[in-house]
Amino acid sequence: MARRIVDAGFPLTLWARRPETIHAFTDTRATSASSPADLAERSNIVCVCVTGDDDVDQVVLGPKGVLAGLAPGGTLVIHSTVHPQTCVRLSAEAGKRGAGLLDAPVSGGGPAASEGRLLVMVGGDEEVVDRVRPVLATFGDPVLRLGPVGAGQTAKLINNLAFTAQIAVALDVFAFVDRLGVNRSTMAEVLERGSGGSRAASVIAGSAFDLSGLAQVAGPLLRKDYRLVTDIIRSEGVEPPDAILGLAERSLAILREEGAS
Numbered sequence: 001m002a003r004r005i006v007d008a009g010f011p012l013t014l015w016a017r018r019p020e021t022i023h024a025f026t027d028t029r030a031t032s033a034s035s036p037a038d039l040a041e042r043s044n045i046v047c048v049c050v051t052g053d054d055d056v057d058q059v060v061l062g063p064k065g066v067l068a069g070l071a072p073g074g075t076l077v078i079h080s081t082v083h084p085q086t087c088v089r090l091s092a093e094a095g096k097r098g099a100g101l102l103d104a105p106v107s108g109g110g111p112a113a114s115e116g117r118l119l120v121m122v123g124g125d126e127e128v129v130d131r132v133r134p135v136l137a138t139f140g141d142p143v144l145r146l147g148p149v150g151a152g153q154t155a156k157l158i159n160n161l162a163f164t165a166q167i168a169v170a171l172d173v174f175a176f177v178d179r180l181g182v183n184r185s186t187m188a189e190v191l192e193r194g195s196g197g198s199r200a201a202s203v204i205a206g207s208a209f210d211l212s213g214l215a216q217v218a219g220p221l222l223r224k225d226y227r228l229v230t231d232i233i234r235s236e237g238v239e240p241p242d243a244i245l246g247l248a249e250r251s252l253a254i255l256r257e258e259g260a261s
Helices: 002-007 019-025 036-041 053-060 084-096 109-114 126-136 151-180 184-193 199-206 212-236 242-260
Strands: 045-048 075-078 100-103 118-123 140-147
Touching: 002 019, 002 109, 036 045, 045 053, 045 126, 053 084, 075 084, 075 126, 084 100, 084 151, 100 126, 100 151, 109 118, 118 126, 118 151, 126 140, 140 151, 151 184, 151 199, 151 212, 151 242, 184 199, 212 242
Parallel strands: 045 075, 075 100, 118 140
Antiparallel strands: 100 118
């Protein structure tokens, strides 16, 4: 995402908790900052990509956090997948400093980012979204505004819940075709092109039906997102999607077992 921004000609300042992360930008015009606050002082748009809610708080708040340096009129963009209420809370903090906030989680992975076709799900004021859209469009297509702050996170979590549920469905399908004597790889191609397909089936087939990588890399993130979804269900008092939750729980159990083996 950062590479797309700087390659599009936008001035870019970088900071990372692991300094070696920004070594790959030595061949660009990007500069580096000593802290999130230092970065924010040099920027009018600050994009945050860290793992979870605690990580976002760590980077955004405090004397060296983004909000300590972001000037009035600036915009903080949260690309991390976190609880919608985390973004609502931080939006209020940003507002006290005259700054705006968008939540803009993404989906598609590294290849989509490098090709500028990430799905970007945005929550926030429409005017702020329009102001930031040229930057988001360097790596995102489409860039979709879902509603007020937090709406982007809600959409991303629903997307991830559906993906998690589809893992169990895909594994059942592949086990079923095994019993029928149908070639798994050929069936995976059918699912990729047919109406019964899913992203999960493609991911599993793309890993040669080895779940270890998915379990180790995606498993912890999917469990985090599942916990966030169930918390939203409780806090909002809405009827839960029981069928999807049941499949998601089964998928997570499989991934947990695979990760432990």
